Amino acid sequence: MNADLITKEFRLKPEDMNLPLSCYYINSSHNTYLNGHQILLARQFSVNQKCESSLEMYRSVLLAGCRSIELDLWDGDEGFPVITHGPHSLQKINTLTLKSVCYVIRDYAFKTSDYPLILSLENHLSAQQQQVFVETITDIFGDTLVRTPLADFPLEEGTRLPSVARLKRKILLKGSVGDEINMVIKQSTTWNHKLIESVEKLKIDHKNLLEDSFKNLDRKLELKINTKKRVLGFGGESSFKKQYLALKRLSSNNQLIPNFLKMINYCQNSKRMELQMPDFLMHSGSEQKIDKAISKNSSQVIQFCQRHLLRVFPEVNRICSSNFIPCFFWAAGCQMVALNFQTNGLAMQMNNTLFEENGRCGYLLKPKILREKEFNASIYATNLLIAxxxxxxxxxxxxxxxxxxxxxxxxxxxxxxxxxxxxxxxxxxxxxxxxxxxxxxxxxxxxxxxxxxxxxxxxxxxxxxxxxxxxxxxxxxxxxxxxxxxxxxxxxxxxxxxxxxxxxxxxxxxxxxxxxxxxxxxxxHVPITEKRSDAYTNPLKFLEQLKLEEEHQQLILSQENNETLENEIFDQWNQKKQSFNTVGESIDEESDDA
The missing domain is CATH 2.60.40.150 (C2 domain)
Known part of the structure; x- marks a missing residue:
């Protein structure tokens, strides 16, 4: 009557940390800086929730063992980048200075876990403030920041990602790359990374707000919104113009400086999800997008995740910071299932339970059939596992x-x-x-x-x-x-x-x-129709039955003209017949005496 679980299995296993980064589930957060709802509009329908950016969220998420956190970067008014759910003129959510966030990350990144921390960047910075960003993180993070690829893990086609142990106490930057990949051919094929931020989820959100289109909202919310359009901030022509310009800026691709580009190495995000891509290219998609991909061809998604990272984030219509059930995506091998950590409930309870294993380090080795190509597993396959x-x-x-x-x-x-x-x-x-x-x-x-x-x-x-x-x-x-x-x-x-x-x-x-x-x-689990279910429930009986079947099979396979076998059968019959006659004679003698 002791523990409910095998507690020793929850300890950290350093011997399991030497595989490539893509072989692990990674504890991941979505819009880490937010405390409460995703947009101010949602506060009109839930009085108990906030909608603000908070340094405390970064601190608490890192202490909880999270290994992938998100930073949305915007130009600050004083020439220094800020982090918020922008654009600020539209969302009107408070901002956090980049320096303050970086100091919190530096102080708490490795308090709970020594294994690598991934910073997921959503970049909306101008060229000038991109340079400020590079200088700031280089100064604060120092040698913990992986600014260039490791010498033994170059950005080359066919080279696997570094192991978790190899990246111990390191900080990686994750950014997006465009559809076109520039290649420089030297002694081997090397891929240069070109960072183009993909902001589709924000564009959809903001267009819905600006155009007063609520296709992604519940009907109940839509009725309330129609009576409270003032929360959108349409206070006049100047206000609308600011929001329009902010949206236009959001939809455009910024000119990215080389110093910013070269800091994105092992986590380059691509809009495509193709098996032949180099391992350092990964993919990010909303829950609905990845769900469709898994439902259409789960084997392909599993194979992609064997060598590449895949990040899943909540759909844009989750304005109240609700979460989706992560089990389905874990079953397909998705490593980075990003959840809203500020929202307690079923999804976060599952996430916390999963990452209690392996010493709460934020990295958990995926099952073998999801890591190795020879299994060719499907999410619905039942023949590769014992239920x-x-x-x-x-x-x-x-x-x-x-x-x-x-x-x-x-x-x-x-x-x-x-x-x-x-x-x-x-x-x-x-x-x-x-x-x-x-x-x-x-x-x-x-x-x-x-x-x-x-x-x-x-x-x-x-x-x-x-x-x-x-x-x-x-x-x-x-x-x-x-x-x-x-x-x-x-x-x-x-x-x-x-x-x-x-x-x-x-x-x-x-x-x-x-x-x-x-x-x-x-x-x-033993199927009812299984011919030899005794092999699981009663192995001794099964072995006895198997021996009888083998003997019977030997008799069937014997040739009809086998004289030795015929002689043995004939001798056995004579012995039985003789014993029968002897018993019969003794019975007759006893009856005569009587």
Missing amino acids: NCVSIEVISINCISPFLSQKKVNGESIAHSINVVVDLYDLPQDSQRDKHKTTGIIVKNELCTVLLEDSRQKFVFDKIIKPEIALLHIKIMNKNNGELFQRFIPVHKIQPGFRHIILRNNANKSVGPANVFVKIDVNL
Whole structure:
């Protein structure tokens, strides 16, 4: 009755950190600087959320083990770059100076993890302020910044990306490259990087705002927006002109200076996603775009991710900083699934659970079938993995009552009715939600609540296709179906037997000693139609049956004119016949004597 998971498996494994960068899941953040909503407009519909840029977000995200953070760079009024969700004349969100952000990154980049930090740049700087940017980060980051390719990992076609261990305590810059790649042929083919920022998601967002088109918003929001158009800032011709010029600037490609270009090396973003591209070219796309690519040809996406990085970010219509479910993209090998860290909930709980492994260093080795080309895996393939069968029986709920509100009627406390729900997150068609539930009553000051025998149920998940990625989610729900406590458990790290599962809150933080006592069984999935299912459930019986089948097969394959075999059969028959006659004669003699 000890830990619910194999705790030693969560320790850092330095021996697993010597593969190329593309072989790992990377803990990634989207619009890291934002605390709250993506645009000010969204504040009209949620009074509890902010919409501001904050240095504290960079600090907290880095301390949480995130290894890829985002910087949106804009020209500052005083000649120094700023970071915000711009353009400022349109969005009107406060700005952070580049220097202040860089100092926070320098101080906290390697507090939680020693492994490389990737700065995802969205560049809207003029040529003059690009030079200021280069000078600033060079001065503050010093030798930790990878300004040029490593000597043993040149930017050449056929050269793999450096390993995570090789880039230890280093900072990489990620930027976008255009459709045309300039090549300089020397002794080998070398690719020069040409940085052209792709800002399609922002252009769509801002055009929707300027043109008063709300195609990507919910109908409920659209009705409210129509009554509150003043929040768009159309205060007159001068105001509209500023916003128009800002949008025009946003849509244009800036002239990029050579000093800026050469600092983007191992994480050059391309608009294309082609297998024959050099390994240092990567791709970024919205959740919908990458989802379509996976649904159309998941094998190609998996093969692309075996040698190249792929970043997935939330769709532009998530103006309230909501998140998408990341499991589907992890199953396709996508390394950088960027989430809004400021929003607690299901997606961030999954993300935190995944990156608890490997010492919370922010890098987790992908399953072998997603790393090696010879498997030619598909996200829907079931023949390359051995599915698991997991059953969970909830026995008792412990130490929860002190955390519940105490309601009284006539001076007496009211008992709380709760539900224990267990969900499975695997592939979309194999996930199970709200199907397995049992009930219990929590009484005040009772630290242990044992469920009645008739309410205890065994929750059976018969076929978990991808156990290395699948997650079980245990939730404690109130009578109004509101979540009180929860816990995600990786299927491949679960321990069978009687276990205390420590519960967590919505922010995935442990809630004191609150736990659920369960009995867990883990087995291999055996299809009902499997001819030799005993090979898994009863191996001794299977071997005995296999031996009989082999002997029978030898008899069948024997030639009909095999005289030795015929003589053996004839001799056996004579022996049996003789013994039969002997027994018969003895019986006759006994009857005569009688």
